[in-house]
Amino acid sequence: MCTYYFLFVEYGVYEANYYLQRRFYSGERYLLHHYATLGSRRPLAYLVSFSAAMQSAVLLGSVLIFCVWAFHRFQKAGSREPGLPPGPPTLPLIGNLHIFPSTRAHLKFTEWAKVYGEIYSLKIGTGTAVVLSSPKAVRELLDLRGATTSDRPPIHAIELVSRGYELPLSRYGPLWRTLRRAAHDMLTKEACMQHLPIQRAEACQVMYDFLEHPEQFYTHIHRYTTSVVLSVIFGIHCQKYENTFVEDFYDSQRQFERLLRPGGMPPVDVFPILKHIPEILAPWKTLCRDIRHRQRKLFFGLVDVCVERIKHGKRNECFMEYLLDNQERYNLDHEMLGYVGGSLLEAGSDTSAVFLQFFIACMVARPDIQARAQQEIDAVVGFKRIPELEDFESLPFLNAILNEVHRFRPITPTGLPHATTEDERVGEYVIPKGTTLFLNLWGIFQNEEYYERPGEFDPDRFLRSEFGTKSGADLTGMRNDLIFGAGRRICPGMHLAGNSIALNTMNFLWAFNLTPAKDSKTGEVIPVDLNETTDGILLIPKPFKCGIQPRSEAKAEMIRAQFKAAHSVFELFEQDVSISAK
Numbered sequence: 001m002c003t004y005y006f007l008f009v010e011y012g013v014y015e016a017n018y019y020l021q022r023r024f025y026s027g028e029r030y031l032l033h034h035y036a037t038l039g040s041r042r043p044l045a046y047l048v049s050f051s052a053a054m055q056s057a058v059l060l061g062s063v064l065i066f067c068v069w070a071f072h073r074f075q076k077a078g079s080r081e082p083g084l085p086p087g088p089p090t091l092p093l094i095g096n097l098h099i100f101p102s103t104r105a106h107l108k109f110t111e112w113a114k115v116y117g118e119i120y121s122l123k124i125g126t127g128t129a130v131v132l133s134s135p136k137a138v139r140e141l142l143d144l145r146g147a148t149t150s151d152r153p154p155i156h157a158i159e160l161v162s163r164g165y166e167l168p169l170s171r172y173g174p175l176w177r178t179l180r181r182a183a184h185d186m187l188t189k190e191a192c193m194q195h196l197p198i199q200r201a202e203a204c205q206v207m208y209d210f211l212e213h214p215e216q217f218y219t220h221i222h223r224y225t226t227s228v229v230l231s232v233i234f235g236i237h238c239q240k241y242e243n244t245f246v247e248d249f250y251d252s253q254r255q256f257e258r259l260l261r262p263g264g265m266p267p268v269d270v271f272p273i274l275k276h277i278p279e280i281l282a283p284w285k286t287l288c289r290d291i292r293h294r295q296r297k298l299f300f301g302l303v304d305v306c307v308e309r310i311k312h313g314k315r316n317e318c319f320m321e322y323l324l325d326n327q328e329r330y331n332l333d334h335e336m337l338g339y340v341g342g343s344l345l346e347a348g349s350d351t352s353a354v355f356l357q358f359f360i361a362c363m364v365a366r367p368d369i370q371a372r373a374q375q376e377i378d379a380v381v382g383f384k385r386i387p388e389l390e391d392f393e394s395l396p397f398l399n400a401i402l403n404e405v406h407r408f409r410p411i412t413p414t415g416l417p418h419a420t421t422e423d424e425r426v427g428e429y430v431i432p433k434g435t436t437l438f439l440n441l442w443g444i445f446q447n448e449e450y451y452e453r454p455g456e457f458d459p460d461r462f463l464r465s466e467f468g469t470k471s472g473a474d475l476t477g478m479r480n481d482l483i484f485g486a487g488r489r490i491c492p493g494m495h496l497a498g499n500s501i502a503l504n505t506m507n508f509l510w511a512f513n514l515t516p517a518k519d520s521k522t523g524e525v526i527p528v529d530l531n532e533t534t535d536g537i538l539l540i541p542k543p544f545k546c547g548i549q550p551r552s553e554a555k556a557e558m559i560r561a562q563f564k565a566a567h568s569v570f571e572l573f574e575q576d577v578s579i580s581a582k
């Protein structure tokens with residue numbers, strides 16, 4: 001610019017423009033020669049040429065500095081910053097992305113924990129993840145520092161599907177607080193006592209369904225868990241699974257889970273530029289739109305059912321009616337109302353169902369343990385009535401079994417990831433703001449430092465010690481509800497889930513013998529393999545077959561009579577409702 005100005009003043013616009021052209025095409029060396037031969041104004045020409053040379057040097061220097069900086073950034077991107085906990089070796093740019101497990105992450109996380117310790121880090125491009133594999137680390141970071149470790153990592157697919165309105169996945173902030181407060185009031189221990197009549201009636205239907213169609217026990221359990229949440233929140237009892245919105249709900253849930261699984265879509269969160277790919281080349285965008293549409297149709301349709309019911313004076317005192325009455329007090333707009341209900345339906349249906357399926361699998365695989373539990377329940381409940389929730393406290397062996405099922409097959413083996421909103425110092429490590437934190441439950445529950453023979457299903461360990469741990473283990477931060485997560489994001493549904501699990505497991509043991517299935521042709525026993533699980537965010541037993549026989553005809557009669565009586569409870573939740581499309 002400076003040279004251009006000199007030439008403009010001294011030689012006029014023609015010469016100044018000539019300089020620019022030459023500089024562009026030929027570089028400064030040519031210009032030096034050109035202006036040195038201009039004759040009468042030679043001293044000025046030299047000055048001009050010197051200035052041009054200086055500018056070129058600055059330009060060249062800048063390019064060089066940029067190249068060094070870019071190379072450095074390229075080398076640093078993906079590498080572990082100083083102060084981070086140790087972890088597997090990284091590659092430039094991608095860090096540990098190439099070895100990040102796309103299936104059964106809990107197994108790899110646990111393998112790495114043995115090498116790198118209870119707190120280790122993974123680099124995912126420029127981002128960081130830290131894996132916590134001891135109760136002490138979970139307590140230190142998630143329980144005690146909830147104010148700064150309660151965020152969720154931003155996930156593009158979730159943004160596309162729910163715009164952050166789904167409670168379990170929403171970012172830590174005012175929206176999460178509003179949703180959580182509403183959900184919390186429905187799920188406190190005291191509130192759950194009010195939900196007991198419908199839970200009892202629903203559990204009775206499960207026994208009846210087992211009696212009538214034992215081969216469909218998988219879907220009976222799914223119907224139960226979904227129907228309990230639907231009744232409590234929306235006042236709707238779901239009589240059957242097939243061809244209802246329960247089936248449709250699970251269908252879209254599976255679709256969503258497949259998408260969220262590592263490898264389910266391109267790594268848009270690591271390389272955000274991929275977000276800008278047009279939809280025609282990005283099938284995941286169409287899928288997200290489809291899931292969003294299906295979810296909204298269901299969630300808002302369910303709210304509309306409650307609105308209609310109120311309009312027609314047919315209230316049944318479900319939680320959504322209460323929220324509609326108190327919308328202002330809870331500061332909930334229409335969008336939030338739909339997603340509070342929908343989120344609870346999502347979070348509460350699969351989880352409890354999966355636990356009950358694992359319970360049955362364990363009982364079938366271990367008839368000796370089943371027989372002991374049946375003896376215990378017979379002694380407490382007898383043969384003349386079905387079990388009540390109050391019986392549960394008097395069944396220490398059943399309590400031990402349930403703790404062991406949670407430990408042996410945790411439903412969320414790597415928890416739901418948290419994220420930090422500030423830099424956090426733990427001992428010698430610094431965990432930066434924006435780090436994803438995994439709670440490696442599988443790693444804790446399979447650690448030989450805490451448990452004798454952790455790979456074995458052994459409920460007795462919980463009779464020997466409170467947490468099932470071996471003597472001398474470091475119990476800092478250990479608790480039996482670790483399975484429900486930690487800190488401010490701990491599962492608010494644990495009391496509702498606890499009651500469902502207690503009621504149903506008591507019923508199963510009291511009413512039925514759970515036996516391995518037999519091959520219809522050979523008559524040979526088909527053993528249940530407890531290691532067979534499906535791949536996804538939740539650890540789910542692969543569908544298995546088993547025999548379910550009533551333990552006596554007297555008990556079968558009692559179940560039929562009890563189910564008939566339960567209709568008076570269901571009636572309130574079975575008004576004529578239809579879900580409108582939105």
Ligand code: HEM
Binds near residue numbers: 347
């Ligand atoms: C055996 C059954 C269940 C298990 C093992 C379970 C486990 C979990 C876990 C591990 C989390 C993540 C906690 C964290 O981020 O640290 C969670 C969150 C959540 N659970 Fe459960 N859950 C169960 C049942 C339920 C039920 C029945 C409901 C409601 C009806 C429910 C509602 C939720 C909600 C809303 C969240 C999100 C909380 C938040 O992000 O603030 N869960 N659950």
